[in-house]
Every structure is written in structure tokens, then in C-alpha cells.
Amino acid sequence: MYRPQIKVLDCTIRDGGLINNHCFEDSFVKSVYLACSLAGVDYCELGYRLSKKQFSQDKFGRSKFCDEDFLKEMTTGVKNGAKLATMVDIGRVELEDIKPKKESMIELIRVACYVKDIDKAIEYVKHLSAKGYDMTVNVMAISTALQPDLEEGLAQLSECPLKAVYIVDSFGGLFSEQVHFLVNLYKKYLSPKGIEVGIHCHNNQQLAFANTIEAIRKGANYLDATIYGIGRGPGNCTLELLLAFLKNPKFKLDPVLEIIEKEFLPLREKMEWGYIIPYMITGILNQHPRSAIALRASKDKDKFAEFYRTLLNDIELA
Amino acid sequence: MYRPQIKVLDCTIRDGGLINNHCFEDSFVKSVYLACSLAGVDYCELGYRLSKKQFSQDKFGRSKFCDEDFLKEMTTGVKNGAKLATMVDIGRVELEDIKPKKESMIELIRVACYVKDIDKAIEYVKHLSAKGYDMTVNVMAISTALQPDLEEGLAQLSECPLKAVYIVDSFGGLFSEQVHFLVNLYKKYLSPKGIEVGIHCHNNQQLAFANTIEAIRKGANYLDATIYGIGRGPGNCTLELLLAFLKNPKFKLDPVLEIIEKEFLPLREKMEWGYIIPYMITGILNQHPRSAIALRASKDKDKFAEFYRTLLNDIELA
Numbered sequence: 001m002y003r004p005q006i007k008v009l010d011c012t013i014r015d016g017g018l019i020n021n022h023c024f025e026d027s028f029v030k031s032v033y034l035a036c037s038l039a040g041v042d043y044c045e046l047g048y049r050l051s052k053k054q055f056s057q058d059k060f061g062r063s064k065f066c067d068e069d070f071l072k073e074m075t076t077g078v079k080n081g082a083k084l085a086t087m088v089d090i091g092r093v094e095l096e097d098i099k100p101k102k103e104s105m106i107e108l109i110r111v112a113c114y115v116k117d118i119d120k121a122i123e124y125v126k127h128l129s130a131k132g133y134d135m136t137v138n139v140m141a142i143s144t145a146l147q148p149d150l151e152e153g154l155a156q157l158s159e160c161p162l163k164a165v166y167i168v169d170s171f172g173g174l175f176s177e178q179v180h181f182l183v184n185l186y187k188k189y190l191s192p193k194g195i196e197v198g199i200h201c202h203n204n205q206q207l208a209f210a211n212t213i214e215a216i217r218k219g220a221n222y223l224d225a226t227i228y229g230i231g232r233g234p235g236n237c238t239l240e241l242l243l244a245f246l247k248n249p250k251f252k253l254d255p256v257l258e259i260i261e262k263e264f265l266p267l268r269e270k271m272e273w274g275y276i277i278p279y280m281i282t283g284i285l286n287q288h289p290r291s292a293i294a295l296r297a298s299k300d301k302d303k304f305a306e307f308y309r310t311l312l313n314d315i316e317l318a
Numbered sequence: 319m320y321r322p323q324i325k326v327l328d329c330t331i332r333d334g335g336l337i338n339n340h341c342f343e344d345s346f347v348k349s350v351y352l353a354c355s356l357a358g359v360d361y362c363e364l365g366y367r368l369s370k371k372q373f374s375q376d377k378f379g380r381s382k383f384c385d386e387d388f389l390k391e392m393t394t395g396v397k398n399g400a401k402l403a404t405m406v407d408i409g410r411v412e413l414e415d416i417k418p419k420k421e422s423m424i425e426l427i428r429v430a431c432y433v434k435d436i437d438k439a440i441e442y443v444k445h446l447s448a449k450g451y452d453m454t455v456n457v458m459a460i461s462t463a464l465q466p467d468l469e470e471g472l473a474q475l476s477e478c479p480l481k482a483v484y485i486v487d488s489f490g491g492l493f494s495e496q497v498h499f500l501v502n503l504y505k506k507y508l509s510p511k512g513i514e515v516g517i518h519c520h521n522n523q524q525l526a527f528a529n530t531i532e533a534i535r536k537g538a539n540y541l542d543a544t545i546y547g548i549g550r551g552p553g554n555c556t557l558e559l560l561l562a563f564l565k566n567p568k569f570k571l572d573p574v575l576e577i578i579e580k581e582f583l584p585l586r587e588k589m590e591w592g593y594i595i596p597y598m599i600t601g602i603l604n605q606h607p608r609s610a611i612a613l614r615a616s617k618d619k620d621k622f623a624e625f626y627r628t629l630l631n632d633i634e635l636a
Contacts, residue, residue, distance in 0.1 A: 277579075
């Protein structure tokens, strides 16, 4: 029998927007929200809510800021649609600009942070939770976290008003046994307080869907995915594979297949994501993809073997 | 510590050739053999050895037949190269045309069959083993095999002179728990007789590499992969991910990255394989990809939602 506690969160616009500075057409964002809603997805993350003082509206698109008029426009006409989520980064948001929940369409705010910033994330959680929002903390680069630091952070997070704490495999470096270990570690601290475990995977090693399933098997109930796997670099766990895997009859695959056909095939001609060797290389080396991003923007974009040797030499010299 | 018993078999030419009737340029086949040899791959499967009476040499390329002059040409100049393997299909080969091992460059012959044809495969194994070849049997479409039939087949195979019996996830429909179950079931029959378990995965659900790892974890020691995942439809477990995962220092990643850069990027412009939605759909439905192959060859190649509904209706009517 399926597990009704499972929540699927689509982060197509938020994570995919990292490729194009969130400069999506409004019509595209609307189509994504509609498809997610028809598919029965629980949350649709329509972007970040970041500081307009720090990020120029000339350079970045509307889903970098997710103000209320944007959210209203994107969701108008959709009845009983997916709940809205946005993400905030540590140090990139003016908390006082975020209105109380009763004046906002946002249900869920997710705070992205590294282990070292969990204290700061907790400040955000307390502030925004007091304003009425549901909250998660998404702990990035988990494949490089030291266990004692992570455990200390989880112990602190377990005392917070949170829906979930996420395992974020930013580097796409995790294998199934590590996913099992991390879900169990999270559960040890969070389950007694009724906080769920979430999982957000990157597909550097073609393991994003596999690792999401492994997290489900061990009890993770907040699951991130994106349509056609869109996302910076290698992209994410695909929503279509995840919905096909989940047994809850509320999930429908057809709307996702339709939007891939109509919107994502043409988009993929203009924007690159997926199984691309430099991202595979940063994945197997358990590194941030920034070096691969730089390579793909250069004339040497397809010099895979040289790129690999360069990174190996960096490791040896470190 | 790494497991020295593990054998990696590259089936780039054999499985990739299913896309183009094995009409590869000789220079391409030579490059693949060289790259595999430099990478430390144990076996390189340079194609099928099928009947020239049944398959026209006008329509099919040299790696459909793998005669000795072809094998010699493809491997000339490579010292201590990968051992050569070829595959035979039930009913598509004239056994009497295959010379004794001492007159052949082939080390390993793999018999592909469905569970229902295991008796026939065993005849082939006995004949070819008597001629001096190492043998495996590759049981296809394992995700639809009925357990009692499979167990009867495994019991028979366990009495044969075999190096390995393969789990072949032809439809790309397996999940990790099923891989665990199957490896354990195979081991129950085969391990007492010193026969290894092999795994060959397709990537319909982006699980080919993940399931190969899961099979390794449970004890599979014969591992199939292809460079850049080339293979019919969704393709296979990628050799580069597999070699990066394996800890045996004899495996080298660089030669594989180099050939991807030089040969596979341009080839991918001309031939299609990988994460393509119609193959994902046959995978989630645990079906043979023939309907997806037909769709991709038609003008409706990108009508994903309609294709899905058609297959669902077929199931409902069945």
C-alpha cells in the first residue's frame, strides 16, 4: 500500500532557473504550475524569494524574487492547484520584506544552507515560522559534511518548527548505502519530533532517481524532482520517473508527459542539462560542479579527458 | 578492498550495433577495442556471430558476424588487449560454422535466450564449450520471468560448463529490491557450482548504473557496460560510471573519456540513444521497447502522452 505521508515537491522553476538566471517566459512558468497541479504534485516551488537589493531585476527573472503579484499571475485560473513553495538562501534575503503568511500565497519556505550555516538557517526558520509559514531546511553538499558537525546540526534542527529537513546531494556524489546511512541518521534526530526527512538529488552519476527511491525505502517523505530532470548541470531526479514509481493514485503522469513534449523538448534545444561528462566527472570526484560549469562555458567544453586530469592534479596538490 | 573476481565486459559494439545494423566504420570499432584495452576492461564484445545464411552482409555490418579476419583486423597492434567476446542468439547461428577455440581469437561466447529457451541455450553451451570456448548464458527479459520457470532454468544451467549466467533487464524495468532478489536467487543455484552471476541493465528508468551497483553489492561479478551508455533505445550502464565506481586500480578512466570526446559525441549527433521518453514509458510499463522503437521511427516520435495512453489502453484490453 502506498505511503500517504509522501509529499512530492516540484522544483523545476527554482532549480532549472539556475541555468538561465530564472529568465523563464511567464507562459512557461504557468504551464509548469498547471502541469504539476494536474499531476497531483503537492508543492510547486516557483523560484527563490531573494533580495532585490542584492540581485538586479534587469539580470534576473521574476522567479528569482517570487513576489506576490508574480505568484498570483502564474497560478490564476488553476483550481485546487499545488501548494506554492519558494526557497531562500542564507544572507541573500531581507527577512523583513517577507509579509506574514496571511498576506501571501506561499505555503512553504525552504531555507538552503550548508552544515556550517545551520545556526543562521535556524534564525530564518524561527522568524518565518512566526510569520505563519511552513518551513524546511535543506542541507546542501551533504556528501562532504563531517558526521559530528551534521549530528550537532540535526540535534539543533530537531528543536525547530520544521516540516522536514532535507538531504541535498549537491554534488551528485552519493551512493545507495550512503543515502541509507544519512536517512537513518536524520531520522534518529528528527523522527521523535515529528519532523520528516527530505531528499534532493542531482544526476551527475545517473543516480538521482535511484537515490530518491533508496531514500523512500528508508523513510524519506519529502521528495524533490523536476520535469524532464531540468536543473543546473546534470539536473535532478525526474518528476515523470518519480510519479510513475509512486503508487498513490492521486499522481497522474499524463500532464507531465504532455508538458515535456510541448515545452521541454524545445527548451532543451536552447538550454543544456542532463548527462554531460564534465558533470559526471565532478560527481565521481565529489566536487562542486563550478569547474564543470566554467568548462561548459568555454571553448574547451568537450575536452573531457584534459578536464579530468586537471581536476585529479588539483586533488593531488591539495 | 576491491573484489578481484569482478570482470567488466564492454558490449559497446554488440549492443550499440542494434541501433545501426552493426554498420560501424572499422576505424570506430578499432578505437573502441583500443580504448577498452587501455582502460583495463576484461572483455570486449565486438558483436554477434550470427548466420550469414540468415542475415545479409549487404544489410548488416561486419560486427554482426565477427569472423576471424574481422577480429584480427580490429585488434591488430594492441598488446595485452581485452579478451574478445561475441554473442549468439538462439536459432540465428550455424553452430557447425564456429571453429574450435584453438583456431579462433574469441575467448568468450555468450548465448542470449529467454527463459523458455534455456534448454536450447544449454545445447549451444555444450557444443561450444566442447570446442574450447568459455561460455555464459544471458537470460533476457528477466523482469517478466515467472519464478518457478526461472528456478527450473537456473537449476539446469548450474549443471553446465559456464563462467556466468546473466540477469538481463531487457526492459529496464527492475528496481533495486528486485535486483537483490534475483542475484540472491541466481547465487542459490549457481554459487555452489562455481558459476558467477552477471548483470546487464538497460537505462529506461535511469537505473542501469544504479542496478549494476546493487547487483555488485549482492555479489554479481560479471558486469556489462557500454561507452557513453550506447545501446538500443535508452542504452545501457555507462562504462565510464562503472569504471569510476570500481576500486580495482587496473581500471583507467582516461581512455574512455578520450574516446567519448573524439568518437561518441559526433556519433550521438547521428544515432539516438539515452533518456528518451518513449523508452522511459515502456520501462515503467515493463514492456519490450519495440513499440517505442516504432514510434521513434515515425512522424509521431515526440507524441509522448498519446503513446502512453495507447500503451495503457493496450494493457487494459489485454
